[in-house]
Amino acid sequence: MSLLTVEGLTKKFGGLTAVNDVSFAVDEGRICSVIGPNGAGKSTLFKLISSFLSPSAGRVMFDGKKVSGLKPHIVARMGIVRTFQETTVFKEMTAFENVVIAHQLGLNAGPFGIFLGTRTAHEDGLRIRDSAAEILDYLGLGRVKDELAVNLPHGYLRALGIAIAMAARPRLLLLDEPFAGMNPEETDRAVEMVDGIRKRGITVLLVEHDMRAVMRISDWIVVLNFGSKIAEGDPESIRADDAVIAAYLGEDDEELGH
Numbered sequence: 001m002s003l004l005t006v007e008g009l010t011k012k013f014g015g016l017t018a019v020n021d022v023s024f025a026v027d028e029g030r031i032c033s034v035i036g037p038n039g040a041g042k043s044t045l046f047k048l049i050s051s052f053l054s055p056s057a058g059r060v061m062f063d064g065k066k067v068s069g070l071k072p073h074i075v076a077r078m079g080i081v082r083t084f085q086e087t088t089v090f091k092e093m094t095a096f097e098n099v100v101i102a103h104q105l106g107l108n109a110g111p112f113g114i115f116l117g118t119r120t121a122h123e124d125g126l127r128i129r130d131s132a133a134e135i136l137d138y139l140g141l142g143r144v145k146d147e148l149a150v151n152l153p154h155g156y157l158r159a160l161g162i163a164i165a166m167a168a169r170p171r172l173l174l175l176d177e178p179f180a181g182m183n184p185e186e187t188d189r190a191v192e193m194v195d196g197i198r199k200r201g202i203t204v205l206l207v208e209h210d211m212r213a214v215m216r217i218s219d220w221i222v223v224l225n226f227g228s229k230i231a232e233g234d235p236e237s238i239r240a241d242d243a244v245i246a247a248y249l250g251e252d253d254e255e256l257g258h
């Protein structure tokens with residue numbers, strides 16, 4: 001069954017149509033990538049799905065419920081979680097402390113409970129520490145969990161951003177260019193990490209420029225150009241799609257992983 005359905009989604013900024021009548025669906029437990037040349041509307045589509053923007057027309061449905069028009073924090077509680085930019089990582093705290101703090105979003109006892117040291121807060125505290133350690137482990141950050149974030153190399157800092165998002169218990173994780181600026185070794189590790197997230201039953205939607213990584217990791221690819229969907233399909237069919245090849249003409253030959 002589709003977890004996410006995008007129906008006739010349109011976003012206009014003044015005279016410019018950034019996203020134009022886009023429809024697609026993402027099945028539960030799959031990895032779907034949105035690709036397209038610069039300015040194609042990928043970031044705008046992401047903001048519409050996470051409800052940081054409201055559509056001019058169309059709607060986003062998540063698990064059968066309408067998401068468009070709801071506040072972003074409500075949508076996050078429903079299970080659509082975006083990765084946090086590196087700037088929202090607390091650099092002077094350890095990786096572990098960062099994920100523990102992120103967990104407090106989902107606390108039963110709430111901030112006052114923690115303050116008063118109630119039993120629920122104590123139990124939550126233990127549960128959170130276990131869960132934070134587990135997330136760091138399966139994202140390959142177990143080794144560096146006690147390092148200060150400020151000392152982590154770029155690839156690990158990115159992974160920490162994903163660990164922080166995982167602490168919010170997403171059902172759908174939105175990854176904005178997870179492989180950007182990574183060297184091949186970091187990309188390999190990140191691809192494995194995203195695959196590990198999917199293996200835990202979490203659906204992943206990502207926007208990415210690194211075509212080699214996209215082709216390796218995606219079950220399904222949606223291609224945008226000038227705001228419109230020009231193709232969707234599995235990696236093999238997208239690689240061979242004439243409209244997609246034409247859209248990328250003039251861009252770097254490497255782009256489609258040929």
Ligand SMILES: Nc1ncnc2c1ncn2[C@@H]1O[C@H](COP(=O)(O)OP(=O)(O)OP(=O)(O)O)[C@@H](O)[C@H]1O
Binds near residue numbers: 013038039040041
């Ligand atoms: N807040 C805004 N106000 C006006 N125009 C905007 C706004 N946000 C995006 N746009 C325009 O909408 C179009 C789509 O932009 P968007 O950032 O969604 O594309 P993109 O595919 O993510 O691009 P890139 O790959 O370069 O990040 C662009 O022409 C952009 O200039």
